[in-house]
Amino acid sequence: MYNFEFEKPSTIADAVAALGVEDAQALGGGQTLIPTLKQRLAAPSSLVSLSGIAELQGVCIEDDGSVAIGGATTHATVAHEAASSYPALAALAGQIGDPAVRNRGTIGGSIANNDPAACYPAGALGSGATIVTDKRQIGADDFFQGMFTTALEEGEIITSVRFPVPLAASYQKFLQPASRFALVGVYLARFSDGVRVAVTGASEDGVFRWSEAEQALTKEFRPDALMDLQINPMNMIGDLHGSKAYRAHLVGVMTKRAVEATL
Amino acid sequence: MPKDSGIGASSKRREDVRFLTGAGNYTDDINVHGQAYVHFLRSDIAHGRIKSIDTSAAEGMPGVVKVFTGKDFEGVGGIPCGWEVTDKHGAPMQEPAHPILAQGKVRHVGDPIAAVVADSLEQARDAAEAIDVDIEELPAVMNMKAAAQDGSTLVHDDLKNNICYDWQLGEADDAKVNEVFANAAHVTTLDLVNNRLVANPMEPRVAVAEYSRGTEDYTLYTTSQNPHVIRLLMCAFVLGLPEHKVRVVAPDVGGGFGTKIFHYAEEAFCTFAAKACNRPVKWSASRSEAFMSDAHGRDHVSTIELALDADSNFVGLRTNTYANLGAYLSTFSSSVPTWLHGTLMAGNYKTPVIQVNVKAMFTNTVPVDAYRGAGRPEATYQLERVVDKAARELGVDPIVLRRQNFVTEFPYDTPVALTYDTGDYNGTMDKLESAADLAGFAARRSASEANGKLRGLGINCYIEACGIAPSNIVGMLGARAGLYDAATVRVNATGSISVMVGAHSHGQGHETAFPQVVADMIGIDESMIEIVHGDTSKIPFGMGTYGSRSLAVCGSAMVKATEKVIDKAKKIAAHLLEASEADIELKDGQFSVAGTDKSVAWGDVTLTAYVPHNYPLEVEPGLEETAFYDPANFTFPAGAYACEVEVDPDTGQVTIEKFTAADDFGNIVNPMIVDGQVHGGIGQGIGQALLENCAYDENGQLLSASFMDYAMPRADDVPFYSVDHSSQTPCTHNPLGVKGCGEAGAIGSPPAVVNAVLDALNSGGKAIDHIDMPVSPSRVWAAMNG
Numbered sequence A: 001m002y003n004f005e006f007e008k009p010s011t012i013a014d015a016v017a018a019l020g021v022e023d024a025q026a027l028g029g030g031q032t033l034i035p036t037l038k039q040r041l042a043a044p045s046s047l048v049s050l051s052g053i054a055e056l057q058g059v060c061i062e063d064d065g066s067v068a069i070g071g072a073t074t075h076a077t078v079a080h081e082a083a084s085s086y087p088a089l090a091a092l093a094g095q096i097g098d099p100a101v102r103n104r105g106t107i108g109g110s111i112a113n114n115d116p117a118a119c120y121p122a123g124a125l126g127s128g129a130t131i132v133t134d135k136r137q138i139g140a141d142d143f144f145q146g147m148f149t150t151a152l153e154e155g156e157i158i159t160s161v162r163f164p165v166p167l168a169a170s171y172q173k174f175l176q177p178a179s180r181f182a183l184v185g186v187y188l189a190r191f192s193d194g195v196r197v198a199v200t201g202a203s204e205d206g207v208f209r210w211s212e213a214e215q216a217l218t219k220e221f222r223p224d225a226l227m228d229l230q231i232n233p234m235n236m237i238g239d240l241h242g243s244k245a246y247r248a249h250l251v252g253v254m255t256k257r258a259v260e261a262t263l
Numbered sequence B: 001m002p003k004d005s006g007i008g009a010s011s012k013r014r015e016d017v018r019f020l021t022g023a024g025n026y027t028d029d030i031n032v033h034g035q036a037y038v039h040f041l042r043s044d045i046a047h048g049r050i051k052s053i054d055t056s057a058a059e060g061m062p063g064v065v066k067v068f069t070g071k072d073f074e075g076v077g078g079i080p081c082g083w084e085v086t087d088k089h090g091a092p093m094q095e096p097a098h099p100i101l102a103q104g105k106v107r108h109v110g111d112p113i114a115a116v117v118a119d120s121l122e123q124a125r126d127a128a129e130a131i132d133v134d135i136e137e138l139p140a141v142m143n144m145k146a147a148a149q150d151g152s153t154l155v156h157d158d159l160k161n162n163i164c165y166d167w168q169l170g171e172a173d174d175a176k177v178n179e180v181f182a183n184a185a186h187v188t189t190l191d192l193v194n195n196r197l198v199a200n201p202m203e204p205r206v207a208v209a210e211y212s213r214g215t216e217d218y219t220l221y222t223t224s225q226n227p228h229v230i231r232l233l234m235c236a237f238v239l240g241l242p243e244h245k246v247r248v249v250a251p252d253v254g255g256g257f258g259t260k261i262f263h264y265a266e267e268a269f270c271t272f273a274a275k276a277c278n279r280p281v282k283w284s285a286s287r288s289e290a291f292m293s294d295a296h297g298r299d300h301v302s303t304i305e306l307a308l309d310a311d312s313n314f315v316g317l318r319t320n321t322y323a324n325l326g327a328y329l330s331t332f333s334s335s336v337p338t339w340l341h342g343t344l345m346a347g348n349y350k351t352p353v354i355q356v357n358v359k360a361m362f363t364n365t366v367p368v369d370a371y372r373g374a375g376r377p378e379a380t381y382q383l384e385r386v387v388d389k390a391a392r393e394l395g396v397d398p399i400v401l402r403r404q405n406f407v408t409e410f411p412y413d414t415p416v417a418l419t420y421d422t423g424d425y426n427g428t429m430d431k432l433e434s435a436a437d438l439a440g441f442a443a444r445r446s447a448s449e450a451n452g453k454l455r456g457l458g459i460n461c462y463i464e465a466c467g468i469a470p471s472n473i474v475g476m477l478g479a480r481a482g483l484y485d486a487a488t489v490r491v492n493a494t495g496s497i498s499v500m501v502g503a504h505s506h507g508q509g510h511e512t513a514f515p516q517v518v519a520d521m522i523g524i525d526e527s528m529i530e531i532v533h534g535d536t537s538k539i540p541f542g543m544g545t546y547g548s549r550s551l552a553v554c555g556s557a558m559v560k561a562t563e564k565v566i567d568k569a570k571k572i573a574a575h576l577l578e579a580s581e582a583d584i585e586l587k588d589g590q591f592s593v594a595g596t597d598k599s600v601a602w603g604d605v606t607l608t609a610y611v612p613h614n615y616p617l618e619v620e621p622g623l624e625e626t627a628f629y630d631p632a633n634f635t636f637p638a639g640a641y642a643c644e645v646e647v648d649p650d651t652g653q654v655t656i657e658k659f660t661a662a663d664d665f666g667n668i669v670n671p672m673i674v675d676g677q678v679h680g681g682i683g684q685g686i687g688q689a690l691l692e693n694c695a696y697d698e699n700g701q702l703l704s705a706s707f708m709d710y711a712m713p714r715a716d717d718v719p720f721y722s723v724d725h726s727s728q729t730p731c732t733h734n735p736l737g738v739k740g741c742g743e744a745g746a747i748g749s750p751p752a753v754v755n756a757v758l759d760a761l762n763s764g765g766k767a768i769d770h771i772d773m774p775v776s777p778s779r780v781w782a783a784m785n786g
């Protein structure tokens, strides 16, 4: 690790101010950032911890029935507190990493990081969530812009993520055997006006919506509706843990399982 | 009735109290006043020529004590190899220099180029970043078969090629072997890879060295399985230090699995630097460093051919293996693909003609050396996979085929240089068949099928050779060390006992099991006996712990030393009891005169030995004896394993549903510890079979360089095991009749898993002959859809 300053503000305004310093960086649970620092792959001048800001904590139900999760809420808290309001999302949070990771890692950190194999991006995109920052509100469709790339600007903080609650939803995660991130993860959400299917782990462009599957399932919500659909392996990730073709195949299998799980 | 103490009792592991409550004392817990920290600058290039190294900026950085490069080690010895293998033409193996810090070239990602010693670790890292190294990149030598071709890029410019040795064992007459195969009714051939593994003990390697200018003594604390061997190698071959001025301590060690047997550059460096800097020097490997500097395991590419006659008798076996040694020869690397592998190719079978061929290759990868099982898993995997394939091809039951070819008469001289002293392979197979409920398999398969899963049953046998010895024979085979062990039994005046052993416990439970033996011999409570190990200033010269040797070899030395102690104590007791020594009996800690009620307690005799007032004049005071023990032969644990898997045909995911081990370890001292050793071994074997894969790309970059990409088995990857060791044929040549159990699980389990997966796929109508390990979901799916 290189040396850095450390700040732990207690309000969003103070955090935004602290992040105004050149090369300052937000610190969520540190589950991605701290290993990066230990490897000396990043050298922020200052780390601004978001864990002391009460406004960024917790799960609540908004007037319109959507579930809002504070940007610094840990995976463990979501797994627990969203269990009745949004069970599929709570289940997703409960499958991230191990207990230590879930007790430190936060939704804001995960979504800001947009790891191509992370779970929350699929949950947010699949639900059609709104990412709320200190400056604005961004729809998930606009927020995720490819591997490790998002609409966030320098110093912008995710203050909460607002999830409309679907009629039914399911996250099907096929584990990468070493990291246990998603080798392929499919988040399927069925709303009264249609079905959304978001896929993580598979694509070189990061999380994406599988629109053919969405259309087919919106028309006819049953596993067989997917029978003739195939994802093009071209843009899939091919690595040590699975070829492009294998990932493309898994997208189909996991989507089908998600449909079965919501029936 | 299970015993509650002594030999045969499942005494609780006393060392676990400190391990589990955070009271262990590991090398990284040791901090010496005034210590400096070393950080190694390691190559991120697999193969290259060092054009220049500029350390001037680094030397001026805050906190820097000294910067070292290969130049500082010119004239200092390199890391030695402990086993000289002779190739099939009688020539010695090619043995390149293995410098402490790179000289002229870097040869693998992780090869240390320079080392910075500084007041703090962060300062050392900062300074290492300021070292300017200019390396001309060379093509990386990665593929073993290509590396063996004339004209391949050389890993070592001063060698004639990349082949360390071209070795053969068994039938030397090619024509005879060809004839056996030509006349065979059936030949089964299989190409397979034994995947490269990283041992990944929980505790990474650490070294702390100090030097006293006043006494000229060195102390090295290091994460080692064999401190005396490290001291000998480092003093005699690397640094040229007087052995009596060097103390090597291996305190609590958090797992070894073979990878902490070897003498590593970092520990020699710290010892050297402690004097050069006149300050204690500490190095603790990060996990990333462990991946690129701990010796790796396995990495064989083999073709095996099995010839059978019309009655399915094995008539011939031939193997051709390329064994990866990596960039340099690690301490025992040369022995692994040869004497620890070729000799095991007979397995449990009476195949009359066997020829084993091994080309050992230098490549631009981390050195490869012994890892749990060392050579024997590689042999077992080939043999048990080809037998399984033969059974499928011939439509014979795999158990019947194996039984039919078992060695049943002992001693048995194999065609590959071993003499099995004893065994009962049908006995362990009988135990397996009932413990694994093979009769119920068909019903379990139907149940799996009803859930849309394919179920498979994999069976295999194994034999291993443990307690490698005797020294005179292994010396003839090229070992540059003896393979005996030693123990000193020091009885204290009050009757408690310290046993100083050459073996080193790094998870095996010696501190519990060894006292059980001594307690039984004397008839006192186990708690009166303490094992001392891991410090060259306290223990006699022993060879340490690896190869499942500790109880069979060091335990035997301990028995002999205890016998000497008892003999002497009987003389003292005879004097006290005014009886003849021949009439003295020792039972339950009491010396008595046979046929009388006269007796004296163990504690009275030991006190008399140290307060010799009423004492036999011809006997020396004190009660302390040492014995060295050099076994007459290896021991031969053997067994049969059964694995049941389910395969998800949609994803290729394999889950292990049931695993049964029936082992013959001879006599058992502590059944609970033996169960635990088998569990751990099977866990590692399942890791190899399903998950673990140390992979490089074609440029020599390590793809699986962290736990994000190197899949270690987790608790939920393995099933509850059923372990049976009730089939026992005691070893015929050591006093305890024990054989060793540390590696069996890792040797016997990979073929069981892979055989089971193939059985599942074939039962599902997929004619698949083989899938290389790790049998990952993507590989299974590719095989099913290939």
Ligand SMILES: Cc1cc2nc3c(=O)[nH]c(=O)nc-3n(C[C@H](O)[C@H](O)[C@H](O)COP(=O)(O)OP(=O)(O)OC[C@H]3O[C@@H](n4cnc5c(N)ncnc54)[C@H](O)[C@@H]3O)c2cc1C
Binding pocket: A025, A026, A027, A028, A029, A030, A031, A032, A033, A034, A050, A071, A072, A095, A096, A097, A098, A101, A104, A105, A106, A107, A108, A109, A110, A112, A113, A115, A117, A118, A119, A120, A156, A157, A158, A159, A179, A180, A181, A182
């Ligand atoms: C062993 C292990 C296993 C894991 N397994 C999984 C898994 O299965 N699935 C999965 O999805 N993830 C997994 N993760 C990642 C984990 O979920 C992390 O918590 C997450 O990626 C980052 O969240 P964090 O709060 O730790 O963020 P940090 O590491 O603190 O920060 C990550 C990045 O986000 C930025 N950031 C943090 N908070 C905010 C915010 N509120 N607004 C704007 N920017 C912010 C930081 O500046 C940094 O750039 C795993 C991690 C580990 C260590």
